[in-house]
Amino acid sequence: GAVVSQHPSRVICKSGTSVKIECRSLDFQATTMFWYRQFPKQSLMLMATSNEGSKATYEQGVEKDKFLINHASLTLSTLTVTSAHPEDSSFYICSARDLERNEQFFGPGTRLTVL
Amino acid sequence: DAKTTQPPSMDCAEGRAANLPCNHSTISGNEYVYWYRQIHSQGPQYIIHGLKNNETNEMASLIITEDRKSSTLILPHATLRDTAVYYCIVRVAVILGNTGKLIFGQGTTLQVKP
Numbered sequence: 001g002a003v004v005s006q007h008p009s010r011v012i013c014k015s016g017t018s019v020k021i022e023c024r025s026l027d028f029q030a031t032t033m034f035w036y037r038q039f040p041k042q043s044l045m046l047m048a049t050s051n052e053g054s055k056a057t058y059e060q061g062v063e064k065d066k067f068l069i070n071h072a073s074l075t076l077s078t079l080t081v082t083s084a085h086p087e088d089s090s091f092y093i094c095s096a097r098d099l100e101r102n103e104q105f106f107g108p109g110t111r112l113t114v115l
Numbered sequence: 116d117a118k119t120t121q122p123p124s125m126d127c128a129e130g131r132a133a134n135l136p137c138n139h140s141t142i143s144g145n146e147y148v149y150w151y152r153q154i155h156s157q158g159p160q161y162i163i164h165g166l167k168n169n170e171t172n173e174m175a176s177l178i179i180t181e182d183r184k185s186s187t188l189i190l191p192h193a194t195l196r197d198t199a200v201y202y203c204i205v206r207v208a209v210i211l212g213n214t215g216k217l218i219f220g221q222g223t224t225l226q227v228k229p
Contacts, residue, residue: 004158006158032215034216034217036219043202043219043220043221043222044153044159044219045219046216046217046218046219049216091156093158093159095158095159095217097215103161104161104215104217105161106151106158106159106160106161107158108157108158109156109157109158111156
């Protein structure tokens with residue numbers, strides 16, 4: 001299957017700082033990427049849909065000013081958690097859609113811990 | 116997108132077939148059935164998808180009922196590495212111009228036992 005990478009895989013930060021997570025499609029171009037969040041023992045929750053060259057579409061209840069998404073190229077989308085707080089601690093997962101194969105592939109996830 | 120219903124958990128003996136059911140009684144004619152799985156602390160992994168015909172690949176088989184209101188994912192010879200949460204998702208085809216987002220339910224936790 002296609003490869004989607006995330007960086008970093010794990011990050012610990014102090015409350016009030018901002019954290020940037022990168023999502024890259026390594027062997028295909030992705031016009032659309034998706035960002036999910038997963039709390040322990042829960043399912044994945046879609047946060048936003050990111051389209052290359054345009055503004056992201058956020059799901060209801062997700063603060064766009066807190067979770068900044070940039071999709072500047074066909075292989076890279078970034079999620080910035082601004083002014084992170086302990087309740088933002090979670091597993092953040094991105095996915096990228098390969099139009100050629102009409103499939104969606106997921107990254108390995110980023111574990112964020114806010115102290 | 117149509118909602119799905121899956122049993123919260125199932126056990127399977129190693130080497131035996133694992134049959135994971137999914138109900139999607141409100142599925143529309145243009146919605147596909149997708150299966151993903153998530154091994155602990157990893158990103159979801161695509162398994163298989165289908166519209167109305169049964170499908171098979173190197174990982175699994177997907178059996179969709181004639182009325183399309185339910186489906187079964189079959190892992191023919193389960194191994195310990197198949198222990199994971201399995202998600203059944205219905206979604207309109209991306210080619211119809213929608214966002215193609217996948218909405219995850221609670222899934223089925225499959226425990227493969229020695």
